[in-house]
Amino acid sequence: MVFLFSVNFPERRMVKKALQSFFGIGPNVSARLLAKHHLHDTCRVGELANTQILEINATLTEMKIENDLRRQVLGNIARLRDTGTYRGKRHAMGLPVRGQRTKNQTITAWKLNKIDRKL
Amino acid sequence: MSLSICTGCLARLCITQRAPSIPSRTFSTTNPQAGSPTSRKIKSTKAPYRSSLTFNRSRRPRVVPKLPMIGERKALRKRIVISNTNALEVQGLQDLNVKNMVDETQIGQMLALNEELLDHLRDVRAFKPTQNWNMFRKPSTLMRRESVELGRAILDVSAGRAEERPRTVRRIIAGERGTGKSLMLLQAMSMAFLNDWVVINVPEGQEYTIAHSAYAPMSINSERQLSPDQTAQTASKQSQGSQEMIYSQPTLTAELLQRISKSNENVLKRIPLAHEYKFGDYEPKNLYSLAVVGVEETSLSWKVWQTLWEELTSPSERRRPPVLVAIDGIDHWMTLSKYRSADYKPIHAHQLAPIRHFVEVLFNQNGAGQLANGGIVLAATTGSNAPSVPAFELLMKQLDARTRGLKMGDDGFPMPQPYKTVDQRVLNLLEGSAELNVQGLKGLEKDVEARGLLEYFARSGVFREVVSERTVAEKWSLAGGGVIGELARFGSRLRV
Missing domain, CATH: 4.10.910.10 (Ribosomal protein S13/S18, C-terminal domain)
Structure with a gap:
């Protein structure tokens, strides 16, 4: 299980879908977030390195979501x-x-x- | 207790009366004890007091279908069965070997792949799920005129290396769908394995561009991976109009190294390194252990690949084997990939490091295609899954025109339309690729090759017709002029 923006996600969940579960992030914003962090389309939450998780969390904190x-x-x-x-x-x-x-x-x-x- | 009859005379005994203790039943195979009519409880149809008469869906036990395991369905879809024990054994089937791969008398004959070769080919992912290997006892391939010619090229390069005149053959195999392009690559790989070459195979070009595996930006000069801060800095430099960003694909490179190390294990283990290298804690001693470093440490894979390629292709005192590079589905490498840059712009396939490397080797760009120990670089286009890439189509036409002796500027040399934007990266590949030629694959020859194939089908028991001149002509025509993929359909299903 991996914490993204203090939500726990199972490792098999795609990062694209995990991001879309937040209010204010749809397919477009999610795809842009993936590109920003150089993550491929089918990347799973379990594949993320710790540094990548921290970077994504930092980006999400700056955004107006939820x-x-x-x-x-x-x-x-x-x-x-x-x-x-x-x-x-x-x-x-x-x-x-x-x-x-x-x-x-x-x-x-x-x-x-x-x-x-x-x- | 009085009896109902007189025990003295038995006068009133009626023998026609049915004995009550033996219940009669109709004929059935069911165990009589199982269904005793007396023991069956009759369910009351009366509804219990104050209970609902409606059918309650929630009280039924929920049936959860058992889903297949993760990856099971894909594994089934991609499964490759190489032999079938139910198929008839073809008598007198020869194995492919160093001698008969260049023998012109073998044209139109099927040659089997031996067990050792099969292991190598499987490790290098030479077989495809769409090919019908599963209908025959022993996997065999048809020797075409082009195959023998390819065999000769391989022997030439081997001989050239022995005489210290290294030669590099570059070729793109093009043709319609089902004309045997991938099988030509398979034959090339088999022949290379037989001659103890190092075989490097990219089984599906599309895998590198569909954004299904990890990628990371690299700095342009050193081509090493960057930390996120450095990425941001380099990206800002890029926006100021400097060089383009290159991206590594660590997972795919590690898979490539795994294929190389597994299939060429015997050859690579014999070759010591020309220089000493240190990758973290690893200190490889030979080419095999070098490749294994990249497999075990995915983050190092690109660096390891570069070292391995340099070791294989640079001149050295100790002789190195020639290299065969086989790439299938090169069309996908000539357009934008599905990857996106940090500012959400599509990344061109040539910005991805492994693709860039192989394209430079194939088209001999920046001197990358000079293999010091000789070798063959073969690429096949895809017929069934071809993306629409106008620039690559034009490039192929230009290469074709060049093989016919035309030069740029001549009449009839294909040029881009002046009012259309064409991908210049692709068109610029023409320069420097003087030795590259295009081999167009067409249908089989009717009398020799197509007949040989159909006879093999008949002897394997999957083609139940007499192979005569008439049947061969009929099937050859039905297969669009001997397109081998269409002819193979006659051997893909038993017609009774």
Whole structure:
């Protein structure tokens, strides 16, 4: 088991997938991270040397991911509401924000658009 | 207790009455004790009080399918079976040896590979899973005109070394899918092993470019691996417009060294080192122990490979054996690889150190292709898995034109289209590669080679037709003019 950004990963897990498990890292960012550290596409977590693990951890610490990113997104929504913008109001009301029609169902908006949105 | 009948006369005994103690059954092979009708409990269909009548999925035991072990499926897919004991033994089948590999009378004959040779070929990964070795008793190859010619080249180089006139043959084997390019490499390797050469094989060029194994940046001058801080510094220098970055591939190099050390063990153990080397705690004494250092210490593999190559190809007082370099699937080395640089730009295949090395040897760039002890550098293109590389296609056309006697600037010499960008790295290979020629493989000759192959199939019991002029002509035409891969299909399945 290997710790990456204080999460424990089994050794068979691909580094690409392990990185993608963090909030804020998708396929693109993950591929760029691999390239930055000269890791090949099919590299497994168990193959990483200790220095490489430290380097990856250092890079991840500098990035805005996980709770920092969640806080930022929630902060953005709260700011919109506090300044009284239309988008802020729509968030608060749980209605579509970007001009979608509301004649019929707006299930995604009910689920997602909240001030304290679950991320 | 009174009896129901009179014991004196037995008058009321009815013999037709069924005896109650012997239950009659219909005919069955089942053990009668197993299914006693009286012992079977009748399950009540009534639902228990206040219980759910619905079918509860969660209460069923969960059936977890047993997955195969890690790597098991791939091992099965890549499995190579070299002989089949169910196949008929072909009487009078000769083994390939030093004499008959150059004998023109053997053209159209199948020659078997002996046990010792098989071990070497297996270690060097000369066989491919797509070839149908598993249908025959003993693995054998067809001697074509090109094979005999190749055998002659090998003997020439051996003779040249003996007379201290080292010669290097460079050749690209090209041809359509299934024309026997990989098998030509296999034959070359077999002949080289028979002549005690050192065989270096790259069984699949694609492995080096698909980004499935480790890579690391190296400094350009010393070509040694860098620490991360140094990498950052060198990368910043690169961005200022200096030389390009070279990347090592330690795992693949270690695998290459393993193939070399395992398959050439006897030859390499006999050759002492010309200089003394020290790699960490290792102090190798001969070429074999040198190669083993690279296998055991993957981080040292590139350095070890460079030393080994220098030892094999530099002039020395003690005679070294000639070298055969066989590369399959060279097309993949002529384009961008799947690896990415630190700033997420694709890395060209020629920036990868092992590829760069072999390409320089093949195309004789920067004097890298001069083998002091002689040798052959053979590369085969791939027919079934060819990437689209316009620059390499053009280069092949140019090489072909050059073999026909045309020079750059002549009419009819293929040139890149002026309004298209073509990979200059690939086109620049033409310079310096004067001795390189292209051998185009086509279908087999109908009357000698194709007939010999079909006769072998028939004698092995997989081709159940009379091999006559008519059948040979029919199968030759069906196989697109004797394409050996297509002809081999007649020997890949038993037709009843």
